[in-house]
Amino acid sequence: MKIVIVGGVAGGMSAATRLRRLNENAEIIVFEKGPYVSFANCGLPYHISGEIETREQLLVQTSTGLNNRFNIDVRPNHEVVQIDRENKKVMFNHNQETGVETYDYLILSTGASPITPQIKGIERSEHIFTLRSIPDLDRIMDQVQQNPKHAVVVGAGFIGLEVAENLVKKGLSVSLVEKAPQVLPPLDEEMASFIQNEVTSKNIAVYTSNSVVEFKDEGQTIVLENGEELSSDLTILSIGVQPESSLAKQAGIKTGLRDGILVNENYQTSDDNIYAVGDAIIVKQQITNQETLIPLASPANRQGRQVADIISGQTRKNKGSIGTSIVRVFDLTAASTGLNERTAKQVQLPISVLHISGKNHAGYFPNATDIHLKLIFHSETGEIYGAQAIGQEGVDKRIDVIATAIKGGLSVFDLPELELTYAPPFGSAKDPVNMAGYAAINLIEGTSESVQWYELEDELNKGKILLDVRNDQELRNGQFSHSIHIPLDNLRDEIHQLDKKKEYIVSCHSGLRSYIAERILKQNGFSVKNLDGAFALYRNIYPDKLIYNKK
Structure with a gap:
């Protein structure tokens, strides 16, 4: 069996090395048009500042190393320029010379290329x-x-x-x-x-x-x-990037969304002997089952391994991707998985949304920092559609847990049941993921009702009253421009100041105390909703709409 792979890095090299582990006698050739067949492209920005000190640290494997360990014929600076599907051959250029190589199976891992716009000058x-x-x-x-x-x-x-x-x-x-x-x-x-x-x-x-x-x-x-x-x-x-599919298109292989290569659940293209993986292919968004492009390293690595298994006779299916990603930006980390709220609405899913704030570890343990977590889920069944989190520490853990829950078919009803590691330096007895599950269940079951940050102004214009239940000293950090103030601990004693004929929106700093206030007021006959994300979220988005130093 002879397999030719066009393109190295994540998808191509994962396929090549897995193929060798499964097929000691197969002939495996990897063509890479650039000089480096295996490098850490996700680490490139960090060499600019010197955080990754040397350029060599970005080189994961060399052609010689891959040949010595895996007996793979790796050919850098070889650009495949044409595929002859009928005769199962590829034509390549190297050092201004042209060559031909035959194949039994061809894997395209041609990646994506940066978008360069046509701008004047x-x-x-x-x-x-x-x-x-x-x-x-x-x-x-x-x-x-x-x-x-x-x-x-x-x-x-x-x-x-x-x-x-x-x-x-x-x-x-x-x-x-x-x-x-x-x-x-x-x-x-x-x-x-x-x-x-x-x-x-x-x-x-x-x-x-x-x-x-x-x-x-x-x-x-x-x-x-x-x-x-x-x-x-x-x-x-x-x-942004676009699929590098020009070689496939020249060979008459079918493409689709933004010229991405179309593949089936076995990564086969429209030619049964040609497979494709990585940034060049169209995948299924696993939650919506719609076609999309997800140019990320983790899916590419997984796809490369799976296509090697399939060629080797093992049963593997391309289940699609949910798009889990993370980025560090100075002192903060942002991570997401699945659908954002905007996309969920575009595909007309019946969604509910919540925001909670928690700590990366026990609040009483030194150096605890905030995690702001957003959860998007089915408003009735609790199916999890996506999540986003921002914080200094512990963001990756929470989004990884929720990404696993989505992949595993869990719902928000399962999140409180997750038994996550806990000791004061590492987490909380009720982790933010657990708390997000509790909050979601409250919304689904009607124990709580919420108003989103972008809905607040319209709701107040309709005559609803904003009740701020933060403590007096917290008002120094800013106040809503139109609100009344009763600290939560005084609410039962001062509830007579409120009018049951009015509708209220209640807020605290993060949403926890305002939920308690919501429960107190509802059980006393008031019409109340909780401002989701509360003051902390609103201040971050609309700092200019707040009043400062009022007290």
Whole structure:
């Protein structure tokens, strides 16, 4: 059996090494058009600042090492330029020469390429880069050695934010431009606001709802669509990637969404002898069963291993992906899994949403930090659609748990039952994931009703009254502009001040005390809803709508 793999890194090399472990006598050839067949592309931004000290640390394996250990014929700097499906051959270029190789099975792991927009003046500009490979990094580092002062990062997604952080740590003045109305577009607006505030606190100038319309002065002046001009000695384009499917398309292999390669549940393309994995393929969003693109390393590694199993005669199915991701942005971490609220609404799922605040470990143990967790779920069955979390520590653990719950088919009713490790340095007896489950059950069963942060203003305009149950000293941190104040511990004694003919929305700092107030008032005959996320969330999104130093 002879297997040819086009493209290395995550998907291709996972397939190659698994194939060897299952088939000692198979002939395995890997063509990689670049010089490095196995490198840590997710680590590239961290070498810019020196956090990853040496370039060599990014090289996971060499061609020689792979050949010695796995007896794989790895050919860097070999670009496959044509597939002859009828005769089961590939044509490749190497050192300005053309060669031919036959195959029994062909695996395409061609990845994705950075999107480079056609912007006026870009073709005459210098010092504009993308970051996807080691050679890309080398070009950026060459420019960094010239001691640039001003950098512009176009695109505030995961990679854009990582690049911006590392450029700041390198000592550059950084501007961040994003076409969407927020940074981190995969997150919902209110969760992304925590990251945007963190970015601006590090003196990065953020331009959202903006795009670059022109490069002037050979790229040293960048014109935004709002007319502002930015100076730049170094510009990084990080506006997304697109499937690298040109080779497949030339061979007549079927493609679909954004030119992604269409594969079945066995990763077979429209040609039964040709398989495809990684960033180049269309996958099923496991929750909605809709076609999507998820260019992440973990799915690519899994797909590479699975396709090797399938070719080797083992039964494996491509179950799809839910898209779990994480990013560190200076002192905060943002992570998400599954659907965000925006997408869930677009596909018309019957959703409920909640926000809770908890601690990364026991609050009484030193150095406890906040975790802001958002959960999106079916408003009746409790099926979990997605989650997002922001915090300094422990965010990865919570999102990983919820991602596992989604993959395992658990509902919010199962979250309180999860027995998670607990000791004061590591967690809480009731973990934020447990608490999110309790809160979700309360909403489903009608024990609690909520108002979202974006609904508050309309609800108040309809005549509802906002009741703030925080303590007196907490008001120094800001107050809602139209509210009445009764501390929770005084509520039973002062309940006579409230009018049962009125409808109330109750808030505290995080939502826990306001839930208690909601229960007290409802059982005394009042119509009450809880402001989801409470003051802490609202302040983060709308600081200018609050009143400060009123008391």
